[in-house]
Structures are given as C-alpha cells and as structure tokens.
Amino acid sequence: MNYYGYTFDRESALQHHGILGQKWGVRRFQNKDGSLTNAGKSRYQRGKDYQKEKHDLYTQEHKRLQSSSKAYQKAAKEADYLLNKYGLDADDGGGGDSTRYSEKELEWAGQRYWDRAETMAIMDEEFEKKAREYAHDTILKKYGPTAISDMKFTQNVQNAEAVATLVAALGGIAWISSKV
Numbered sequence: 633m634n635y636y637g638y639t640f641d642r643e644s645a646l647q648h649h650g651i652l653g654q655k656w657g658v659r660r661f662q663n664k665d666g667s668l669t670n671a672g673k674s675r676y677q678r679g680k681d682y683q684k685e686k687h688d689l690y691t692q693e694h695k696r697l698q699s700s701s702k703a704y705q706k707a708a709k710e711a712d713y714l715l716n717k718y719g720l721d722a723d724d725g726g727g728g729d730s731t732r733y734s735e736k737e738l739e740w741a742g743q744r745y746w747d748r749a750e751t752m753a754i755m756d757e758e759f760e761k762k763a764r765e766y767a768h769d770t771i772l773k774k775y776g777p778t779a780i781s782d783m784k785f786t787q788n789v790q791n792a793e794a795v796a797t798l799v800a801a802l803g804g805i806a807w808i809s810s811k812v
Contacts, residue, residue, distance in 0.1 A: 661785070668789075679786025682771055682779045689767035697759040704755050711748040714741050 654660075661672030668676060698704055718733060718741040733741070771779050 675782050676786055676789055678779075679782035679784075682775060682783050683786060686767045686771050686783070689770050690763045693763035693766045694759055697762060698756070701755060701759070704752060704759075707748045707751045707755075711745055711752065714745040714748070717741070718745075 661669055661675060663669055718738060768780075
C-alpha cells in the first residue's frame with residue numbers, strides 16, 4: 633500500500649489488538665451494571681490501604697527531613713524571631729511593636745524574613761520530593777508493582793464516582809432550570 637509515499641510492510645510492523653479474550657466495553661473488575669466484582673472490591677480496598685500507607689510514609693519522612701535539617705531549623709527560628717520582634721505578622725496584629733523601629737530597620741527585617749521564608753520553601757520542595765520518592769520506593773519494594781496499579785485503579789474509580797456525581801448534579805440543575 634502506497635499512501636502519501638509511505639509503504640506499509642506487515643512483516644516489520646508491530647501491531648497490537650488488545651488483550652486476548654477482552655471484549656469492547658467489558659471491564660475486568662466491573663459487572664455489566666457498573667458495580668464492582670469481588671475482585672474489583674478487593675483491589676479497590678488494597679489500593680486504599682496502599683495509598684494510606686504511602687501517605688503515612690511520606691508524612692513521616694517529610695517530618696524527619698525537616699527536623700533533621702539544621703539549616704531548615706535555623707531559618708525557621710530566625711523567621712519566627714523576626715516576626716515576633718518586629719511585628720511583621722500584620723494579619724493577626726503582630727507579635728512585637730513595630731512603632732519602635734525605623735522604616736529602614738523594618739524594611740531590613742522584612743527582607744530578611746522573606747529570604748528565610750524562601751530558603752525554607754526551597755528546602756521544603758526538596759524534602760517533599762525526597763519523601764515522595766521514599767514512600768513510592770518503599771511501597772514498591774514491600775508490595776511489588778501491583779500496588780501502584782491498584783492505587784491507580786482506586787484513583788480511577790474515585791474519579792469515575794466524582795464524574796458521575798458531577799453529571800448527576802448538572803442533570804439536576806438542568807432539570808430544575810427547565811422547570812423555572
């Protein structure tokens with residue numbers, strides 16, 4: 633076949649026609665009415681368990697990285713000190729009396745505070761990345777690659793439930809608006 637100057641050679645082409653025995657529109661973990669089979673319910677629950685464990689591992693590792701970083705602790709202490717001494721926290725009235733300081737001192741304190749906050753934010757992003765990698769790798773080592781697919785399945789089911797709820801809500805709004 634010569635279509636747009638391209639010759640299709642069946643011998644060298646990789647073709648995929650789906651999973652053997654799989655039917656269009658038939659899900660492996662759902663009944664025809666859309667409800668989950670026993671295998672689907674089991675997989676859905678495992679996915680929830682894995683997600684919770686992964687989140688707990690992430691939280692623990694993130695806190696450990698924050699508390700073990702001397703630079704992070706130093707920046708946090710200095711930021712708190714500046715907030716309290718110079719009354720920079722205007723949202724809740726501040727901790728100190730800002731009227732005792734000149735504008736130059738307040739500007740210096742404000743700039744120093746934002747430098748410390750930026751340093752903490754950069755470190756926090758790094759800690760978050762490391763903690764997510766640690767949690768992901770730990771779940772993979774402990775439960776294998778099926779854990780990740782189970783978590784994705786759980787998220788897909790939750791997303792499908794959210795979409796169904798949204799569609800039902802929009803249908804309800806359309807029905808109500810048609811009656812008005």
